[in-house]
Amino acid sequence: MIVAGEGLETKHARYVLTPWMAQGSLKPPVIVRGEGIYLYDAEGNRYADLTSGLIAVNLGHGNPAVRAAMHAQVDRLCFSPPSWFNDVRAEFAEALVRLAPWGEHGGRVFFTTSGASANEDAIKFARTITGRAKVLTAYRSFHGSGAGSATLTGENRRWYNEPASVMPGVVHFWSPYPYRSPFFTTDPAEETRRALQHVAETVAAENTEQVAAILIEPVIGSNGVIVFPPGYLAGLRALCDAHGIVLIFDEVMTGFGRVGAAFAGERFGVIPDAITFAKGVTSGYVPLGGVLLREDLVRTFDQRPLPAGHTYSGHPLAMATGLAALQAYRDGDLYARAANVIEPRLRAGLERIRDKHEIVGEVRGCGAFFAVEFVADRTTREPLVPWQGKSLGVMPTLFAALKKRGAYAFGRYDVLHVAPPLIITEDQIDEAVATIDIAVGELADAYAKSRS
Numbered sequence: 001m002i003v004a005g006e007g008l009e010t011k012h013a014r015y016v017l018t019p020w021m022a023q024g025s026l027k028p029p030v031i032v033r034g035e036g037i038y039l040y041d042a043e044g045n046r047y048a049d050l051t052s053g054l055i056a057v058n059l060g061h062g063n064p065a066v067r068a069a070m071h072a073q074v075d076r077l078c079f080s081p082p083s084w085f086n087d088v089r090a091e092f093a094e095a096l097v098r099l100a101p102w103g104e105h106g107g108r109v110f111f112t113t114s115g116a117s118a119n120e121d122a123i124k125f126a127r128t129i130t131g132r133a134k135v136l137t138a139y140r141s142f143h144g145s146g147a148g149s150a151t152l153t154g155e156n157r158r159w160y161n162e163p164a165s166v167m168p169g170v171v172h173f174w175s176p177y178p179y180r181s182p183f184f185t186t187d188p189a190e191e192t193r194r195a196l197q198h199v200a201e202t203v204a205a206e207n208t209e210q211v212a213a214i215l216i217e218p219v220i221g222s223n224g225v226i227v228f229p230p231g232y233l234a235g236l237r238a239l240c241d242a243h244g245i246v247l248i249f250d251e252v253m254t255g256f257g258r259v260g261a262a263f264a265g266e267r268f269g270v271i272p273d274a275i276t277f278a279k280g281v282t283s284g285y286v287p288l289g290g291v292l293l294r295e296d297l298v299r300t301f302d303q304r305p306l307p308a309g310h311t312y313s314g315h316p317l318a319m320a321t322g323l324a325a326l327q328a329y330r331d332g333d334l335y336a337r338a339a340n341v342i343e344p345r346l347r348a349g350l351e352r353i354r355d356k357h358e359i360v361g362e363v364r365g366c367g368a369f370f371a372v373e374f375v376a377d378r379t380t381r382e383p384l385v386p387w388q389g390k391s392l393g394v395m396p397t398l399f400a401a402l403k404k405r406g407a408y409a410f411g412r413y414d415v416l417h418v419a420p421p422l423i424i425t426e427d428q429i430d431e432a433v434a435t436i437d438i439a440v441g442e443l444a445d446a447y448a449k450s451r452s
């Protein structure tokens with residue numbers, strides 16, 4: 001039933017299904033405009049976007065050069081058949097391959113419209129190339145919510161998918177998590193050693209000759225921004241080399257400057273065989289994802305059909321947006337900015353918060369990609385709310401406090417993510433830290449009250 005004169009908030013709740021949420025009592029702001037690091041709602045309230053949309057809007061909102069390129073493409077061509085060649089697609093693919101870590105070996109790119117389908121297609125490519133079926137991914141990972149990508153996902157957003165539409169052949173393993181070690185270590189070097197032994201044993205138990213790929217987020221993203229201890233990614237590289245396994249980095253979150261380099265592999269000095277990307281590739285302005293694949297692997301498909309295709313593969317509007325976004329990252333030297341300007345200032349600010357509030361267990365991250373993990377007890381490290389539990393306990397207090405003070409950020413369970421656009425100024429970082437400090441104080445008060 002259509003009701004005339006409804007307010008926007010009511011209309012949204014009535015007609016739109018919001019991802020991952022019970023729909024009954026949602027009351028978020030209605031966002032109508034964005035500029036720089038700020039979002040504005042229909043009532044004119046301003047929110048500092050401290051998680052870059054969904055860790056996608058790396059250039060900030062409304063970048064003028066990207067908008068201009070989008071307008072120009074709209075006026076020229078809005079659709080081009082994926083099976084025919086297209087000018088801006090060629091230019092953009094070349095720019096992406098030049099950004100990839102394979103240097104003179106080169107590579108090619110397949111375009112999708114999301115990170116989820118990029119991961120599904122990457123797996124298809126790895127299976128076709130190796131003639132093997134099995135794929136290993138980490139438990140603490142998110143790779144998308146499609147039938148295949150949800151199976152690849154390690155954490156509880158996979159459970160919705162089971163058992164009806166599980167993709168066969170996916171095996172999960174534990175990756176390092178120094179703060180809550182699955183391997184009972186307290187030393188990062190030992191964590192790396194045991195984690196590598198565990199994954200090697202998992203590969204062997206599955207039969208090395210049946211394992212096509214290991215797919216991993218090079219920094220775990222929405223499961224708490226976990227930076228692996230030194231040597232882990234290099235160890236995975238060596239394991240894959242030893243057994244002819246394709247190493248795929250899911251750089252959907254980490255790509256395009258988020259960790260202080262074009263890709264996380266570059267930052268940590270490890271070169272994968274394939275990279276999946278989305279989000280920051282267009283600064284989130286239009287939907288785009290894709291798979292970058294090293295040239296020697298991709299040659300398989302010169303003689304046999306590529307086992308993937310999408311109506312919107314290489315859509316000209318997405319290509320023009322991505323090309324302009326890459327240029328804007330370069331013009332602002334934003335990958336280096338994330339490493340050299342944002343990382344030290346944000347880390348120092350968040351660590352001051354950690355030192356002040358007992359409720360903070362750990363601050364971790366790199367580039368413009370940080371997490372604050374909350375604990376009920378600093379000594380035992382008991383999480384403030386159970387990971388993947390049914391209740392968020394007092395955590396909503398934190399997000400309400402941020403919102404009340406003009407900031408948006410998202411988190412999961414006992415973790416707050418802090419991942420601002422790469423254009424954030426030093427003053428804006430300091431303001432964000434001050435706002436988070438107050439909100440964490442309110443969280444601590446709410447927790448104390450809940451126990452008294």
Ligand SMILES: Cc1ncc(COP(=O)(O)O)c(C=O)c1O
Pocket residue numbers: 054113114115116117119142143144145217221222250251252253278279289
């Ligand atoms: C690491 C990672 N991979 C894949 C995805 C899925 O991407 P999309 O939402 O574009 O399907 C996400 C989304 O958050 C992600 O963080």
